[in-house]
Amino acid sequence: MQKLKGFSEGCYKFLADIAPHRWARSHFSCRAMTDALLNTMCEILNRWLVDARDKPIITALEYIREYLMKMIVTVNNMISKSDGPLTLGATKVFNGIKKQAQKYTVLWSGDHLYQVSGPHNDQCVVDMNARVCACRKWEISAMPCKQTVAALYHMGAFGERVGHLESWVHRVHWLETWKNTYNFKINPLNSMHLWGKSLVTSKLLPPLIVVAADRPKKNRRKGLDEKASMNAGGKLSRQGKTTRCGKCGELGHNQRSCTNCGGVGENSGSKRKKKKTCGNKKTKLNVGASSG
Template sequence: MGLIHAVERIFPCAEHRFCLRHLHENMKTRNFRGLAYKQHLWKCATATTVAHFEKFMADLKAFDAKAHKYLSDIPPRQWSRSHFSGRAVSDVLLSNMCEVFNRWIVDGRDKPIITCLEFIRTYLMKRIDSTQKNIMKSDGVLTPKATKVFELIKKEASKYSVIYNGSRMFQVTGPNNEQLVVDMGQESCACRKWEVTGMPCKHVIACIWNMRANDPKVPRPELWVNQVHHRKRWFDTYQHAIIPLNGRDMWPKSNVTIPILPPKKIATAGRPKKSRRKGLLENDNIVEGGKLSKKGQVIKCGICKGAGHNRRGCPTRGGAEAGQSSGTKRKSMEI
């Protein structure tokens, strides 16, 4: 919590969001386990409007009131797209970007501070160089990832029809009686996807096509996308290279007379762990050999079909096995 308060003080406009994967792990520790809980959670988190969010939360309440109470105590602006402000122009619900970076620097984290920083600096040099090469290979207005996503959105937009009201506003209708209002003057859509992601949704693209049919000077759909998804912004982000350094034997000597001592460290038993700390229930469903665990399942007997015991502990095991063995002998004799 200290880090959260520090970030709020230094970056007062920054939005604090929770990773949905970790939120789901916390639900598991409170016995809200199973695929149904996960599906309800993701429906609430991926809803882009407050109306849909409240509908999915009501469905969760009908399914499990305690799980609904647990999620209701968490501010939705920190985990549901329906309450994101749109200032960050991102609908990311997971912390995968941080996890990937943490994975790549795992070999340098247990080194002394200078060695660790040198490891990270070298890795970032390689990463920036690799990204710059990918930028040079790509073309178009948007980044390759944004282009792929935008093409799927345009494909969906072909299913919608548009009615213009004469003042930069449109009524868009589509499959399943869907009907939404798009305000091109405010650059907003009732579904809020354009506002949250910075990328025009299928309803907006249908409106842009309608506008271009009447006025060829209207910019094409790609130019309505927020600058964060443009290839030029991608290039500007990675144009600042990290300066290489000489080895330690060529570093200038410091004239500071006050020595900086390392922090006191209490040696613990065993080697320090390098692997990521896994969740409390992360490996509950897996055992050695990749087989699924039977934890929580009711054991059924293969002989009497009763619950709570297996074939080995079946009370009718003797008579049943005797009958099976005699039947087998009788069948072999008939053959």
């Protein structure tokens, strides 16, 4: 934080007001077993439920049921095309880790501790019994980091039984776990006029709702941090981002206001004159035929 303060005072103050466990890997929790701190699943669900939010309760539930039915079938089709011990995403990530681990050197202490050094001055101690590394990536992501894989390479070179490298990955990333997660189906239903009559004698009445005069909103409510980063049009602000021109490639302007390619930008005083065109090709052909 002191190094960051010397580099950028504003960035230091911004991060100082946020709890470290929300942005620093040294304070991340190991419970989630993933290093991806995203709300992608919530955003996708909100996106698909926009059309069902203003519907009656049964119609909305039927919309959700059909969406989940299609999603489970799509995921099962992806699982059927997978043939590795890990999921598709975990396999891609772990292959990159194994490739990076080849650049590291390992020193063995004679016990279960290994000193692993890399080309980026990232020397760490790996405890193979506790399955932890000083970089904390193994604990947080539940997947061996490049220092750990380098230690596994060293163990295998000296005759120790390591087994498949994928066996050191937590079961949460296994393909078998993915199959068990989606090993259920949502059965189709007949239309509502074929449903049986309810045997409950009492009737549940909906609560009294005072309908506002304005049109009901369907979009989800924005958080305070999202509103602060939006402009007057309701879109995310580009403040702090540098624009690159698509014509000349220079920074600081876009192609509409570019004046480096022999043209005049739209935001300048003068504008290009538009050429006048005739009505259509048939008119030109007729005129040409008559004049000939």
